[in-house]
Amino acid sequence: MANLPFILPEILLNLDEFIELRRQIHAHPELGFEEKRTSELVAAKLAEWGYEVHAGVGRTGVVGTLRVGDGCRALGIRADMDALPIQENTGLPYASTCPGKMHACGHDGHTAILLAAAKYLAETRRFNGTLNLIFQPAEEGLGGAPAMLEDGLFERFPCDAVYALHNAPGLPVGCFALKEGAMAASSDSVDIRLAGVGAHGAMPSFGRDPIVAASSIVMALQTLVARNIPATEAGVVSVGSLHAGKTYNVIPEHAELKLTVRALSRDVHATLKQRLHEVVQLQAQSFGVAAEIDYRTISPVLVNTPDETRFMSALIREQTGAQCLIEPPQGMMGSEDFAWMLEKKPGCYVLLGNGTESRGGCMVHNPGYDFNDEALPVGASLWARLTENYLRA
Incomplete structure (x- = not known):
């Protein structure tokens, strides 16, 4: 397991818990708008840690809210929860138990990352403001983000900015990729x-x-x-x-x-x-x-807004060094329905290194893909540091 200076020691201390949780989600994948088991797990964990929990947002979405201090400034962080209709062939001990369904895009990892950050932030509370953790259903082309927006996401849970990440096979663990402007097609x-x-x-x-x-x-x-x-x-x-x-x-x-x-x-x-x-x-x-x-x-086109992208870039450079931040290649034509949220609120979408070659390098939407658990504490530390800096006490 990578032990990078960027990773918060409190998150490393609880890492085994969230690796096990990630693998539990991986073994029980659910397609878009079917994420009942996953959303119940998320809601239970958030409630256990003291979050105000709202289930059923956009059908199977969950929002957890934590207010610290005066709560004047609000930050939203999104993770997606759905799996894909693909038959897994990894042979892993925690492989999918649901025929024809698997977490082939790493949304199990994204969910575990945000939960790991959620626990840390609830225990430390080193910020001043309102934190809205958005666990979104149905990212894979079924309209989970529009469903949450139609259910009053930002009216019910106001956010000054909203952020999200996605794992990136081929990018080393501990590295990030982002840019201002169009980030996904x-x-x-x-x-x-x-x-x-x-x-x-x-x-x-x-x-x-x-x-x-x-x-x-x-x-x-x-x-x-x-x-x-x-x-x-x-x-x-x-x-x-x-x-x-x-x-x-x-x-x-x-x-x-x-x-x-x-x-x-x-x-x-x-x-x-x-x-x-x-x-x-x-x-x-x-x-x-x-x-x-x-x-x-x-x-729609996913557009990272200038101020929020610069804030994230500066944070990553400060914590990891400029060598760990790269600009993604031109012409990346993958899509991401977080774009709907960025049409309503300023924010930034960032790629998180999932590893290279045999360790995390298998491309997403492939029956042999698996999220690299070494990236989990990196992503969780990113969300924790973002919250503490954006909602500075």
Whole structure:
């Protein structure tokens, strides 16, 4: 286990408790909005340590509030709790006991990190203000952050700023990555349904072929980024599914496409959305078929605000040295629904080193992934130090 100067000794003292808790959550993964066991565990721990606990926020979310001193300034820290529909193949003694479900993104680690910080902060209380610990459900594309916001998250639990982290395989334990501005891409899911006219495969002139139209649309969509977005900007349009027909000699009536659209700026996001609708409709018309488009924004561009990012950067440099803080590479197109919270409140999202190669280097959303427990006290110490400095007594 890494013993870095950054790690608070009180957190190291209780580390075994939270490694065991993390592995308990790992062994019992729950998908988005199904986090009943996990949220009950979180609520019980927070109550035990003296937090004011609010369960059922955004269906299965939990918020724990701790007020110290005058409570005038308020800080929010978020951790996600949900797992993924993936069959685990790690062979670990604490591997998932739920077939087809696993913590393949490290949300078990994020939850344990925030709980470890919560216990330390409740015991030491070396801050002056209100601390809101936000345990969010359904981060993996199901809208957990919007659900909490719709349930009055920031009206019920006001925050001057809100922070979150995510583990980063390939980044050494004890290192962090963050930057001001766009930190994660927007993510849109698009369903396109084409309605044509069915016909015999030997007599296609009697029909309107949705497969040919779909094929042309797929190719045209690849020009959206190449011919509409400046070369200095980032965007992705990927078709993940095209379904039509069932047999050899029948032109079907319908074809369906599923795709993802991603961008690293709000302007690019808006341009891609507009041009996608135009291209799909006009391509469909040119083949004599009708197109229905269901376009859903899963998460907007995640934008770290200037003051909060500088505060976090300065804190990390002060505690670890400049060598442990890096700027993430350009063009990271993963998404994160913490972006919805950052549209409402200033804040910062930071990447936490999960390790390299065989020790924590396996990429997330992989059946062989596991959160690296060596990163747990690093993340917990980060949240503890952030609270004590942001809510300085």
